Amino acid sequence: MKKSLLPLQETGGRTEKKICGKEALVKLLRWHFGHADFRGKQLEAIEAVLSGRDCFCLMPTGGGKSICYQIPALTKKTGIVLVICPLIALMENQVGALKEKGIAAEYLSSTQTSNVKNKIHEDLGSGKPSLRLLYVTPELIATSGFMSKLTKIYDRGLLNLVAIDEAHCISTWGHDFRPSYRKLSSLRSLLPAVPILALTATAVPKVQKDVIESLCLQNPLVLKSSFNRPNIYYEVRYKDLLDDAYNDLSNLLKSSGDVCAIVYCLERTTCDDLSGHLSKNGISCAAYHAGLNDKLRSSVLENWISSKIQVVVATVAFGYGIDRKDVRIVCHFNIPKSMEAFYQESGRAGRDQLLSRSLLYYGIDDRKRMEFILRNAGSKKSQTSNIQGGLSKKSLTDFHQMVEYCEGSGCRRKKILESFGEQVSASLCRKSCDACKHPSQVAKYLEELTATCVVQQKANSSRIFISSTFDTIDEKTSSEYWNREDEESGSEEDISDSDDGAEAVKSLAMSKLPKKSGLNEKMEFLQRAEENYYKNKSSDKQVNKSDKHALSNALREASKQRLQNALKQAQQRLGETKLEVETSAIFLENECYNKYGKSGKSFYYSQVASAVRWLSTTTSTELANRLSTNASISSENVSLEAEHLTTASSMAEQESTGNTPEDLQCSIGSETTTSASPMENASSPSSRLPSIPSFSEFINSKKVKDNESKTLQKKSPNRVEKNVEKKMRLL
Numbered sequence: 001m002k003k004s005l006l007p008l009q010e011t012g013g014r015t016e017k018k019i020c021g022k023e024a025l026v027k028l029l030r031w032h033f034g035h036a037d038f039r040g041k042q043l044e045a046i047e048a049v050l051s052g053r054d055c056f057c058l059m060p061t062g063g064g065k066s067i068c069y070q071i072p073a074l075t076k077k078t079g080i081v082l083v084i085c086p087l088i089a090l091m092e093n094q095v096g097a098l099k100e101k102g103i104a105a106e107y108l109s110s111t112q113t114s115n116v117k118n119k120i121h122e123d124l125g126s127g128k129p130s131l132r133l134l135y136v137t138p139e140l141i142a143t144s145g146f147m148s149k150l151t152k153i154y155d156r157g158l159l160n161l162v163a164i165d166e167a168h169c170i171s172t173w174g175h176d177f178r179p180s181y182r183k184l185s186s187l188r189s190l191l192p193a194v195p196i197l198a199l200t201a202t203a204v205p206k207v208q209k210d211v212i213e214s215l216c217l218q219n220p221l222v223l224k225s226s227f228n229r230p231n232i233y234y235e236v237r238y239k240d241l242l243d244d245a246y247n248d249l250s251n252l253l254k255s256s257g258d259v260c261a262i263v264y265c266l267e268r269t270t271c272d273d274l275s276g277h278l279s280k281n282g283i284s285c286a287a288y289h290a291g292l293n294d295k296l297r298s299s300v301l302e303n304w305i306s307s308k309i310q311v312v313v314a315t316v317a318f319g320y321g322i323d324r325k326d327v328r329i330v331c332h333f334n335i336p337k338s339m340e341a342f343y344q345e346s347g348r349a350g351r352d353q354l355l356s357r358s359l360l361y362y363g364i365d366d367r368k369r370m371e372f373i374l375r376n377a378g379s380k381k382s383q384t385s386n387i388q389g390g391l392s393k394k395s396l397t398d399f400h401q402m403v404e405y406c407e408g409s410g411c412r413r414k415k416i417l418e419s420f421g422e423q424v425s426a427s428l429c430r431k432s433c434d435a436c437k438h439p440s441q442v443a444k445y446l447e448e449l450t451a452t453c454v455v456q457q458k459a460n461s462s463r464i465f466i467s468s469t470f471d472t473i474d475e476k477t478s479s480e481y482w483n484r485e486d487e488e489s490g491s492e493e494d495i496s497d498s499d500d501g502a503e504a505v506k507s508l509a510m511s512k513l514p515k516k517s518g519l520n521e522k523m524e525f526l527q528r529a530e531e532n533y534y535k536n537k538s539s540d541k542q543v544n545k546s547d548k549h550a551l552s553n554a555l556r557e558a559s560k561q562r563l564q565n566a567l568k569q570a571q572q573r574l575g576e577t578k579l580e581v582e583t584s585a586i587f588l589e590n591e592c593y594n595k596y597g598k599s600g601k602s603f604y605y606s607q608v609a610s611a612v613r614w615l616s617t618t619t620s621t622e623l624a625n626r627l628s629t630n631a632s633i634s635s636e637n638v639s640l641e642a643e644h645l646t647t648a649s650s651m652a653e654q655e656s657t658g659n660t661p662e663d664l665q666c667s668i669g670s671e672t673t674t675s676a677s678p679m680e681n682a683s684s685p686s687s688r689l690p691s692i693p694s695f696s697e698f699i700n701s702k703k704v705k706d707n708e709s710k711t712l713q714k715k716s717p718n719r720v721e722k723n724v725e726k727k728m729r730l731l
């Protein structure tokens with residue numbers, strides 16, 4: 001229902017000091033927005049801009065920054081408030097919500113028909129616009145056409161306030177620098193009589209100063225609130241310790257009920273893949289990324305906002321300022337690039353102030369991949385300018401704060417707040433993060449993670465997962481970090497956040513490639529870059545010389561164990577189906593090895609993961625079909641095949657590693673010994689399948705074997721344990 005505007009006393013221009021008292025403002029808030037009272041620093045911000053003063057307002061995510069310019073728009077009978085927003089999705093969302101409340105608001109963007117745009121311009125030029133709020137992108141502000149229209153409105157005294165949302169985008173030191181925001185620097189001098197309100201949730205002290213200076217705010221009122229989000233529980237899960245992160249997330253979402261969630265992924269392909277997996281498991285969800293067409297994106301957004309779907313699996317293109325209050329879980333399926341980005345994204349949870357959850361899946365491969373992206377972005381940029389070079393160093397420093405968040409055992413909340421310059425004690429957390437609530441469990445995970453890293457480092461070459469990032473690149477399925485051509489048309493329609501790192505990596509690659517290079521060339525180039533990088537970095541030259549494609553017995557054995565667990569779960573789920581679990585696991589593992597064993601760890605590993613996923617949803621018939629070949633093979637045949645493959649793999653491994661004693665220690669023994677032991681355990685009636693495979697058990701058994709054979713170890717196991725007590729920077 002359309003509400004009439006509350007009658008308020010007429011006000012004068014910018015110079016008038018006091019427009020209306022608190023009571024009248026609260027009335028407006030209740031009438032139009034239904035909120036009982038102002039929250040935090042809202043009232044102070046509103047009073048400042050109504051008195052004509054510039055204001056810099058730092059409020060946490062979901063703190064209610066929009067009210068700070070929406071209420072002022074309703075206090076005057078004539079004139080508009082201009083709101084500058086970085087994203088069209090954000091404008092659409094806010095304008096839609098305001099219209100529903102009966103408030104005259106519009107936005108200008110090329111997604112609108114010229115008919116709509118003409119009507120808006122007509123209204124603005126009418127001398128008495130009916131509009132209260134006009135939302136625009138910074139790109140539009142930069143056009144001379146729009147600027148001359150705005151100046152006319154200003155000259156007629158019809159521009160009451162300029163609000164700059166997500167103002168940290170102006171700072172090159174911020175996590176979301178947008179060059180188009182730089183153009184806003186001239187607003188202060190072009191519109192001297194209009195107050196400017198800069199709003200942000202994420203600005204470290206350096207960025208705050210930069211924003212105020214860049215916008216040339218004059219004697220601004222600086223309002224800062226704590227960044228703490230007491231209603232969010234923070235948690236990290238370790239991908240390297242999980243059987244299958246897809247399943248883990250799926251189970252978590254299912255056990256949380258039909259809650260609203262956002263899952264952030266680095267790449268578009270992961271969004272599609274993960275969303276497909278969750279849907280198969282009965283979770284109402286959809287993917288959202290810049291690779292989808294506008295129509296599809298809008299419908300996903302619409303369905304999510306109207307609760308038709310509950311979970312969106314998205315790249316960072318999703319959610320900037322999108323206001324669905326009841327988001328209960330924000331999950332980062334890949335590590336974000338900085339604490340600021342993490343805070344901004346996780347802060348989309350619990351805007352209704354109710355208990356919510358931030359969940360981050362941390363994987364060593366993800367970390368290496370992000371480091372690679374940022375480092376290369378940096379090296380390219382440092383060639384072009386000193387500022388950019390400095391930026392890249394900053395990107396890495398920022399990222400390592402994020403790594404610290406995941407790899408440290410201390411309070412997560414404290415780490416977040418400290419990264420924004422707030423000194424707090426851990427007691428503030430009130431056990432609302434995993435590290436405070438379950439300190440010994442977190443310490444145990446970190447210990448296992450360290451052990452896993454040591455094993456992986458020994459068992460494999462330093463090859464990182466990044467190759468698999470690029471093996472899937474094509475025109476449609478790429479990372480927001482990679483394929484940004486569709487967003488770089490220079491138009492105001494950028495739906496994704498701008499990412500310098502990504503663009504630099506891209507230009508790094510492109511600069512050395514003929515313009516029309518195909519996918520293969522791109523991949524080759526990136527792989528070469530990656531290899532060179534790690535060659536220079538690695539201290540173990542021996543490893544670099546090795547055949548990076550060889551798979552260790554340890555990895556194959558762990559995969560068999562994983563498949564065996566998945567088969568057991570499938571058996572439980574399917575009830576009557578009878579399976580030869582051990583034999584089937586060997587069969588499936590061999591299948592993965594045959595297909596991808598020679599292509600490298602990443603390909604092989606993802607094939608195993610895909611088999612595990614398939615097992616979690618497959619039907620009895622599908623299972624029987626796939627394993628029917630297996631059934632016809634006697635277990636003897638399978639063992640023979642396995643033995644043959646393992647021998648081949650061991651030979652390749654020994655050859656590749658130069659067969660040093662140290663390399664041999666990485667192997668977990670002969671096929672017979674290793675395959676028997678875990679299977680015995682798994683088949684024991686008393687054994688319960690752990691959701692996280694215990695790598696420490698694996699390490700301990702290896703230690704026993706190693707001691708028996710009296711082989712000298714270079715790294716004592718005790719050292720690993722000692723290291724865990726400290727904060728860790730994993731290899």
Ligand SMILES: Nc1ncnc2c1ncn2[C@@H]1O[C@H](COP(=O)(O)OP(=O)(O)OP(=O)(O)O)[C@@H](O)[C@H]1O
Binds near residue numbers: 061067
């Ligand atoms: N005074 C208030 N009382 C109760 N709820 C409020 C109040 N002010 C704002 N809200 C609600 O808080 C939620 C978040 O508001 P808003 O979108 O303005 O936050 P924000 O600070 O802009 O967050 P972000 O940084 O994520 O953009 C909205 O649902 C809004 O209706």
Ligand SMILES: [Mg+2]
Binds near residue numbers: 065066165321
């Ligand atoms: Mg906002």
